[in-house]
Amino acid sequence: MAIKYELIKEDKQTGARLGRVTTPHGSFETPVFMPVGTLATVKTMSPEELKEMGANIILSNTYHLWLRPGEDIIKEAGGLHSFMNWDGSILTDSGGFQVFSLSDMRDITEEGVHFRNHLSGEKLFLSPEKAMEIQNALGSDIMMAFDECPPYPAEYDYMKASVERTSRWAEKCLRAHKRPDEQGLFGIVQGGEYEDLRRQSAKDLVSLDLPGYAIGGLSVGEPKHVMNEVLSYTAPLLPKNKPRYLMGVGSPDSLIDGVIRGVDMFDCVLPTRIARNGTCMTSNGRLVVRNAKFARDFSPIDEHCDCYTCRNYSRAYIRHLVKTNETFGFRLTTYHNLYFLVKLMGQVRQAIKDDCLGDFREQFFEQYGFNKPNAKNF
Amino acid sequence: MAIKYELIKEDKQTGARLGRVTTPHGSFETPVFMPVGTLATVKTMSPEELKEMGANIILSNTYHLWLRPGEDIIKEAGGLHSFMNWDGSILTDSGGFQVFSLSDMRDITEEGVHFRNHLSGEKLFLSPEKAMEIQNALGSDIMMAFDECPPYPAEYDYMKASVERTSRWAEKCLRAHKRPDEQGLFGIVQGGEYEDLRRQSAKDLVSLDLPGYAIGGLSVGEPKHVMNEVLSYTAPLLPKNKPRYLMGVGSPDSLIDGVIRGVDMFDCVLPTRIARNGTCMTSNGRLVVRNAKFARDFSPIDEHCDCYTCRNYSRAYIRHLVKTNETFGFRLTTYHNLYFLVKLMGQVRQAIKDDCLGDFREQFFEQYGFNKPNAKNF
Numbered sequence: 001m002a003i004k005y006e007l008i009k010e011d012k013q014t015g016a017r018l019g020r021v022t023t024p025h026g027s028f029e030t031p032v033f034m035p036v037g038t039l040a041t042v043k044t045m046s047p048e049e050l051k052e053m054g055a056n057i058i059l060s061n062t063y064h065l066w067l068r069p070g071e072d073i074i075k076e077a078g079g080l081h082s083f084m085n086w087d088g089s090i091l092t093d094s095g096g097f098q099v100f101s102l103s104d105m106r107d108i109t110e111e112g113v114h115f116r117n118h119l120s121g122e123k124l125f126l127s128p129e130k131a132m133e134i135q136n137a138l139g140s141d142i143m144m145a146f147d148e149c150p151p152y153p154a155e156y157d158y159m160k161a162s163v164e165r166t167s168r169w170a171e172k173c174l175r176a177h178k179r180p181d182e183q184g185l186f187g188i189v190q191g192g193e194y195e196d197l198r199r200q201s202a203k204d205l206v207s208l209d210l211p212g213y214a215i216g217g218l219s220v221g222e223p224k225h226v227m228n229e230v231l232s233y234t235a236p237l238l239p240k241n242k243p244r245y246l247m248g249v250g251s252p253d254s255l256i257d258g259v260i261r262g263v264d265m266f267d268c269v270l271p272t273r274i275a276r277n278g279t280c281m282t283s284n285g286r287l288v289v290r291n292a293k294f295a296r297d298f299s300p301i302d303e304h305c306d307c308y309t310c311r312n313y314s315r316a317y318i319r320h321l322v323k324t325n326e327t328f329g330f331r332l333t334t335y336h337n338l339y340f341l342v343k344l345m346g347q348v349r350q351a352i353k354d355d356c357l358g359d360f361r362e363q364f365f366e367q368y369g370f371n372k373p374n375a376k377n378f
Numbered sequence: 379m380a381i382k383y384e385l386i387k388e389d390k391q392t393g394a395r396l397g398r399v400t401t402p403h404g405s406f407e408t409p410v411f412m413p414v415g416t417l418a419t420v421k422t423m424s425p426e427e428l429k430e431m432g433a434n435i436i437l438s439n440t441y442h443l444w445l446r447p448g449e450d451i452i453k454e455a456g457g458l459h460s461f462m463n464w465d466g467s468i469l470t471d472s473g474g475f476q477v478f479s480l481s482d483m484r485d486i487t488e489e490g491v492h493f494r495n496h497l498s499g500e501k502l503f504l505s506p507e508k509a510m511e512i513q514n515a516l517g518s519d520i521m522m523a524f525d526e527c528p529p530y531p532a533e534y535d536y537m538k539a540s541v542e543r544t545s546r547w548a549e550k551c552l553r554a555h556k557r558p559d560e561q562g563l564f565g566i567v568q569g570g571e572y573e574d575l576r577r578q579s580a581k582d583l584v585s586l587d588l589p590g591y592a593i594g595g596l597s598v599g600e601p602k603h604v605m606n607e608v609l610s611y612t613a614p615l616l617p618k619n620k621p622r623y624l625m626g627v628g629s630p631d632s633l634i635d636g637v638i639r640g641v642d643m644f645d646c647v648l649p650t651r652i653a654r655n656g657t658c659m660t661s662n663g664r665l666v667v668r669n670a671k672f673a674r675d676f677s678p679i680d681e682h683c684d685c686y687t688c689r690n691y692s693r694a695y696i697r698h699l700v701k702t703n704e705t706f707g708f709r710l711t712t713y714h715n716l717y718f719l720v721k722l723m724g725q726v727r728q729a730i731k732d733d734c735l736g737d738f739r740e741q742f743f744e745q746y747g748f749n750k751p752n753a754k755n756f
Contacts (some may be wrong), residue, residue, distance in 0.1 A: 040698065044705040069673065069698040077676055077694060085690045295447065298455055312463045316455060320418065320447040325423040327705055 003142060003184030003211040005093035005243045013358035016261040018349055021243050023141035024182055025081065025087040028056035028348055029241060030264035033255065033341045034091060036272060038064050040084040042326065043272050044334045047086045053307065053339040054346065059267040062134050064097035067117060071137035079139030092140035094131045102212050108148065110165065123285055128172035136178045144214065145173040147188040152221040159192045166190050167204035174208055184211040186245060192217055194231055202237035216246040227354055228257055235262035252281060253370045256361050259348055271337035277331050278322040281340040285369040289333065294319045307339035322342045381520060381562030381589040383621045391730065391736035392638040396727055399621050401467040401519035402560055403459065406434035408621060408642035411470060411633065411719045414650060416442050418462040421650050422705065422712045425464045431685065432716040432724065435467035437645040440512050444714055446497060449515040457517030471520035472509045474525045474718045484524065488543065506550035514556045522592065525550040525566040537570045544568050545582035551587055558701035562589040564623060570595055571604055573611055580615035591616045592623040606635050613640035630659060630722055631748045634739050637726055649715035654708050656700040659718040663747040667711065672697045685717035
């Protein structure tokens with residue numbers, strides 16, 4: 001089995017899990033946040049910078065790499081790790097989410113999805129078999145099964161048919177997966193906000209005995225309390241001895257609330273995307289560094305942060321770079337935001353070790369401002 | 379005196395100078411290439427990367443910093459070094475070149491130049507006194523006198539009047555310069571391709587006993603042989619015990635030919651600008667990495683290069699990043715190009731030590747392809 005998970009302990013206050021995942025490219029403690037490197041690069045960052053900030057696993061997108069440069073080129077390069085010079089772990093998604101969110105004119109059949117390339121308009125077809133073929137070529141440590149991610153909200157009947165198809169597709173993925181000793185295949189539990197469908201989906205996928213499971217179809221527009229509720233009843237449906245991955249979630253409050261409900265792994269473009277808009281996460285809430293009030297502010301982005309950006313540069317300098325569209329400004333904000341989340345997850349793991357994640361949540365939410373009415377989130 | 383120059387030796391084959399410049403922020407051997415950091419950042423690079431590649435002095439642009447963020451903010455930050463976290467040496471230009479090349483509706487008077495801000499259209503006035511005031515606020519190690527840089531070609535009578543005004547402006551700069559113990563003021567010899575005007579300009583400026591001199595008004599559209607000819611008779615007009623700086627020159631052949639004619643310092647946006655277009659300098663000539671033929675080329679940009687980019691990344695990967703407009707691709711090409719020129723100048727200095735710069739030039743031009751008829755240059 002390519003992927004191993006060890007449950008180290010559970011927080012006495014919340015039941016949150018401290019664990020360790022081992023892949024063919026090393027191991028890392030969970031809960032973990034995975035920076036997103038869509039096109040075989042975490043936007044603006046070098047692999048060394050990711051290592052330096054403590055990232056051990058990144059996510060890359062099958063759909064985007066399939067289109068550019070093409071998985072054949074990456075395979076020829078010796079796989080994605082070699083191509084992008086990243087010797088840590090890599091998780092690739094299945095391409096399904098992008099097919100449903102980016103492309104036009106999609107047509108879903110039992111075999112897969114016909115759609116048009118969002119760049120060229122060319123007709124393409126993605127299926128469980130094709131998603132496996134591409135990810136086997138990329139050589140990621142963790143591959144995701146090809147699933148349908150219905151929009152929110154979806155009608156019960158549609159969701160039911162979709163969940164059943166996603167289960168059949170997961171079986172097809174498992175059969176088509178050619179490198180099980182080198183790459184671990186995770187299934188994705190769907191079912192929207194319908195508890196019985198989540199239960200059915202989890203049951204189907206768990207029966208395949210995959211090395212890990214994701215919870216999909218969340219953070220797609222539903223209110224936060226819905227996400228938390230779905231997590232509360234879905235996570236316990238998954239095996240305790242396998243890692244659990246909540247897809248597409250990266251705001252600090254949702255990370256903590258996900259961990260408290262038993263999630264181990266997260267990814268999101270949020271920290272890198274808002275960084276390129278000049279918005280930073282700080283221990284006192286979000287900071288829009290391009291605002292005029294920071295023009296003469298020579299303090300760091302976050303006075304409590306010890307990252308490269310905060311140790312060396314002022315808000316005034318970063319504001320100047322962001323306002324003039326200078327790449328180095330986006331490097332600095334990106335570094336800071338990723339560091340913030342990587343460090344936050346380290347603090348969360350420490351709190352689990354100390355059996356005080358509930359207290360940690362209260363303090364963090366208070367300082368961050370999440371407890372205020374109408375708190376501005378991301 | 380803020381700036382010291384020591385002439386270490388002259389190449390026996392060509393007369394090229396090996397020297398050492400010392401500023402309040404350290405010392406460096408010459409000939410030297412200075413990367414350009416227009417807006418208080420060398421585009422895409424961190425200060426640490428510049429240090430790592432061996433850059434000890436960078437150039438920044440007074441005109442751009444005056445407009446954004448404004449020299450008052452930089453002064454409040456403790457000066458440009460502190461603002462941008464660069465503890466090496468900095469040279470700032472006077473803003474004159476940008477006023478003449480970027481702005482519309484300029485009106486030159488004896489007092490200075492009235493023009494419109496190229497960003498906002500706002501009316502502005504730059505003068506010798508103002509250029510000193512801004513550069514004193516920036517706190518650069520080397521400041522440039524405010525000069526007029528006429529277009530090429532210019533009529534003799536116009537050039538004569540311009541040279542005389544530039545000499546009067548240099549005197550005004552010297553009088554207006556408030557921090558001579560911390561910042562060295564260089565004069566700029568103008569005169570276009572008129573030998574007697576170059577002679578007059580050099581004589582006027584040398585009489586001011588400034589700590590260094592630049593040769594301006596070259597690389598503005600004239601053929602290369604004209605530049606070399608002007609350098610051949612202008613450089614010897616300058617004091618042997620002061621550094622000589624050829625402004626705006628950065629193609630490998632012109633650097634070597636400038637050194638051979640007695641120049642010590644160079645700057646140019648060329649390596650960084652072409653990098654952002656996916657073009658690299660290599661020991662075998664230029665390489666346009668975005669070309670389709672590199673899609674499956676897993677060799678480095680330059681097989682003879684030991685820079686970070688060439689040690690870790692393939693042409694295929696860099697092409698993919700450049701084609702998808704990924705920042706990291708431009709970081710990699712920029713790093714490589716700057717390293718290439720910094721290393722080239724190191725080789726040039728070694729050749730001067732070994733008294734073989736003439737031979738080095740022949741070999742380099744041959745391998746680079748400069749000797750071929752219709753050789754593609756930058």
